[in-house]
Amino acid sequence: MPVKNQIILLLVVLLAVSIDSTWAGQMEDDSALASATDQSEVDWTELDEDDQELEVWDPLEPFNRSMFWFNDKLYFYLLKPVAKSYRFVAPEPARESVSNFFHNLATPVRFLNCLLQGKGHDAASELALFMINTTFGIVGLFDLTPDDMVKPDAEDFGQTLGRYGTSTGFYLVLPVFGPSNARDAVGLVADSLTHPVPSPFYLKMKPLEEAGIQTYDRVNELSLDKDTYESIKKDELDPYLFIRNAFMQKRAAKVEK
Amino acid sequence: MIIWSKKVLLIVFGCLVFGVPQAICATSPLEQVRVAVDQVIEVLRQGELQGEARRKVLSKLLRSRFDFYIMSQRTLGQHWKKATEQEQDEFVRLYSELLEASYIGKIEAYTDETVDFNSEKIDGIRAVVATVVHSNNTDIPIDYSMVKKGDDWFVYDVVVEDISLIKNYRSSYGEIVRKEGYAGLFERMRKKIAELHEQPVGAREKT
Numbered sequence: 001m002p003v004k005n006q007i008i009l010l011l012v013v014l015l016a017v018s019i020d021s022t023w024a025g026q027m028e029d030d031s032a033l034a035s036a037t038d039q040s041e042v043d044w045t046e047l048d049e050d051d052q053e054l055e056v057w058d059p060l061e062p063f064n065r066s067m068f069w070f071n072d073k074l075y076f077y078l079l080k081p082v083a084k085s086y087r088f089v090a091p092e093p094a095r096e097s098v099s100n101f102f103h104n105l106a107t108p109v110r111f112l113n114c115l116l117q118g119k120g121h122d123a124a125s126e127l128a129l130f131m132i133n134t135t136f137g138i139v140g141l142f143d144l145t146p147d148d149m150v151k152p153d154a155e156d157f158g159q160t161l162g163r164y165g166t167s168t169g170f171y172l173v174l175p176v177f178g179p180s181n182a183r184d185a186v187g188l189v190a191d192s193l194t195h196p197v198p199s200p201f202y203l204k205m206k207p208l209e210e211a212g213i214q215t216y217d218r219v220n221e222l223s224l225d226k227d228t229y230e231s232i233k234k235d236e237l238d239p240y241l242f243i244r245n246a247f248m249q250k251r252a253a254k255v256e257k
Numbered sequence: 258m259i260i261w262s263k264k265v266l267l268i269v270f271g272c273l274v275f276g277v278p279q280a281i282c283a284t285s286p287l288e289q290v291r292v293a294v295d296q297v298i299e300v301l302r303q304g305e306l307q308g309e310a311r312r313k314v315l316s317k318l319l320r321s322r323f324d325f326y327i328m329s330q331r332t333l334g335q336h337w338k339k340a341t342e343q344e345q346d347e348f349v350r351l352y353s354e355l356l357e358a359s360y361i362g363k364i365e366a367y368t369d370e371t372v373d374f375n376s377e378k379i380d381g382i383r384a385v386v387a388t389v390v391h392s393n394n395t396d397i398p399i400d401y402s403m404v405k406k407g408d409d410w411f412v413y414d415v416v417v418e419d420i421s422l423i424k425n426y427r428s429s430y431g432e433i434v435r436k437e438g439y440a441g442l443f444e445r446m447r448k449k450i451a452e453l454h455e456q457p458v459g460a461r462e463k464t
Binding site for chain 2: 045046231241242244245249250254
């Protein structure tokens, strides 16, 4: 009985599939027709109203391109090889922990900018995470953020300025630091006052120690990165233009959040 | 078993007789993205196909779900209208090939990422499907902008971590067309496509 049933089922399904595929063929034809009407209704060359095109103002393009070239060489000839050897000697969980540590260390910057932007809830989250991760997470080596908690978006002073209406100004590629703009470069300087490592107010590190620690942070992050820059260089017609636009889109979205 | 098969029979029968497959089988944009992504992951995971054969299968899957024509119009914007028909056709051809090559290059590096399909927002013939790709300890949000044609939904933009692919290309391709014209753009695109095809299959380092 069940066998017979199954055979019938199989036959019916086969029949259905064969008919369905002929239908699918017809539907394709239909959709070709429908698409013609759809496309005449919508002008696809226009972006939507709420979807503003990002025109990047780049008066310093020749300078920026040379900085871009410099950073490219720095990446391929120094940072990346170092990150690779480091990746080889340090296991991934250890590098994750280092990354957690630096993230936790930078809490003052994010906390302050949450406050400046009036994001009380996020500021509270930053503070709570800092206390838990610094103590139970052993100076931040372990990230104990609960699974059901959404981590607050990382705020910085560039975003704070943006939130109060400062426009980005011209695009700027900084040596070593990479893509930026007039507004975010100012933000970077402001944040360096509150970040424990470069801050002149507490810890008070020597310039060389500072540079060492920041380079280590950077190399550690690179060791965890899956060749993002390589894939951009490989895929894009002009990596400079791609990164310029991607950076500006990303910053605009972060200011919105 | 019998109860189950009866149910299935009923549905299949219903589909056949009342012609409701479009109601039941014509699915939401989210479902269509899910099916497409699952198919891609399946091809990558089972590892039966390799090299060129696999690329062909992936290419077919992509082309059945992406609308490269609309993507081309959106990317060129005002330049599209000024282009001759031949230029438009050539652009669509090169652009699809380029996007396909770079997309396949990326997904071939697939290891054991999982994808969550979170939500869909439908607005007339357009929709946005929000997904998150979980890779190691990082989550990458990827949104698909889709357009409805007949009963199917097609992707016309991909937004990765708040960066719209089309808006990005709109700005960079626009600049290249302005400075170098279509001849310059096509030249660059052909060169890039050739480069991408020379790449060995699935060459990416693991962290």
